[in-house]
Amino acid sequence: DTAVSQTPKYLVTQMGNDKSIKCEQNLGHDTMYWYKQDSKKFLKIMFSYNNKELIINETVPNRFSPKSPDKAHLNLHINSLELGDSAVYFCASSPGQGFSYEQYFGPGTRLTVT
Amino acid sequence: EDKVVQSPLSLVVHEGDTVTLNCSYEVTNFRSLLWYKQEKKAPTFLFMLTSSGIEKKSGRLSSILDKKELFSILNITATQTGDSAIYLCARISSGSARQLTFGSGTQLTVLP
Numbered sequence: 022d023t024a025v026s027q028t029p030k031y032l033v034t035q036m037g038n039d040k041s042i043k044c045e046q047n048l049g050h051d052t053m054y055w056y057k058q059d060s061k062k063f064l065k066i067m068f069s070y071n072n073k074e075l076i077i078n079e080t081v082p083n084r085f086s087p088k089s090p091d092k093a094h095l096n097l098h099i100n101s102l103e104l105g106d107s108a109v110y111f112c113a114s115s116p117g118q119g120f121s122y123e124q125y126f127g128p129g130t131r132l133t134v135t
Numbered sequence: 136e137d138k139v140v141q142s143p144l145s146l147v148v149h150e151g152d153t154v155t156l157n158c159s160y161e162v163t164n165f166r167s168l169l170w171y172k173q174e175k176k177a178p179t180f181l182f183m184l185t186s187s188g189i190e191k192k193s194g195r196l197s198s199i200l201d202k203k204e205l206f207s208i209l210n211i212t213a214t215q216t217g218d219s220a221i222y223l224c225a226r227i228s229s230g231s232a233r234q235l236t237f238g239s240g241t242q243l244t245v246l247p
Contacts, residue, residue, distance in 0.1 A: 064178070064223060064237035111177060126177035 024048050025127035027112050033133045034102055042097045042130045044112030050125070051118055053095035055087060056111040058129070064111070070095050071119055099132075107134045139226045139238035147244045152214050156241045158224030159206040166229040168207045170198055173221040173240065181209070181222075214245045 025046045034040050046053060055067040068075060068087040075087065084100045099106060109129045115121030138161040148154055160168060167185040171178035182191045187202035195214075200207045211218055221240040228236075 063239050064225070066235045123180050123183070126179070128177050 025112060025114055025125050027110075027127040027130050029130060030128065031131050031133075033135065035135055036102055036104060038102050039098070039100045040102060040132075041099070042110055042112075042132070044095050044097070044127060045093055046112075046114040046125070046127075047093065048114055048116070048125060050114035050116050051092065052115045052121060053089070054113040054115075054124060055095065055097050056113065056126075057081075058109045058111060060108070068095075068097075102134045104134050107132055138236045139224055141222075141224050141238035141241050143241060144239070145242040145244070147246065148214055149246050150215055152245075153210065153212045154214060154243060156209040156211075156222050156224075156243070157206060158208070158238060160224075160226045162205055164228040165202075165205075165226060167227040168200055169225040169227065169235075170207070170209050171223040171225065171237075173223055174219075178223055211243075214243075216245050216247055219243055219245045 028043045032040060052069060052071045054069045056064050057067055058064045067081050070087060070089045072092060086098045088096045088098055095112060097110060109131050111129045112127040113124040115124045140159045142157045146154060167183055169183050170181040172181055181196060182198045184191060184198060184200035184207055187200050190197055190199045195212045198207060198209045209222060221242050223237050223240045225235055225237040
């Protein structure tokens with residue numbers, strides 16, 4: 022069974038479009054995260070959600086909005102996509118309340134904006 | 136952006152070799168340092184280091200933090216082809232924000 026899953030695995034879209042990436046974890050974790058890994062392999066945390074509340078919000082454009090319908094899901098919605106949004110996006114989860122140093126990552130979603 | 140700097144950027148060795156990967160970090164609001172192994176796509180957690188001079192070990196992997204010189208090393212002894220991966224170092228800041236900043240990683244290739 023996949024612990025942290027993301028869909029889709031690959032996403033190719035044009036500039037200006039709106040897209041969503043879904044993330045689900047079946048570990049019963051309380052906290053979920055979104056990371057962006059750019060072409061230089063830098064992995065940057067974007068958001069963290071704990072029991073549906075945002076607890077970390079790095080300085081990302083407000084075109085990016087995390088949506089958590091329940092504890093097991095944290096979806097990433099992106100409006101007005103730009104070329105610079107092309108990257109691999111990772112979802113992760115961790116047990117306990119608040120930010121954790123031991124996180125379980127999903128397989129990633131490679132987003133290509135043309 | 137250079138809050139976490141890893142070196143070398145890439146490394147090619149043969150099975151059985153010992154490798155040392157380096158990570159230097161910015162001291163401002165430093166709390167802990169993490170090491171991850173990234174194979175294929177998703178990173179997996181290896182170590183968390185908070186105290187200086189205390190070595191953490193897991194099998195052939197070990198890591199230590201030097202808070203005076205602001206760096207950490209990850210050692211891998213008797214390397215195997217399965218150790219081929221990107222090794223990521225990350226810095227956790229203190230305070231309520233708990234910002235996590237990753238370095239660009241070291242690409243390790245172990246040849247048979």
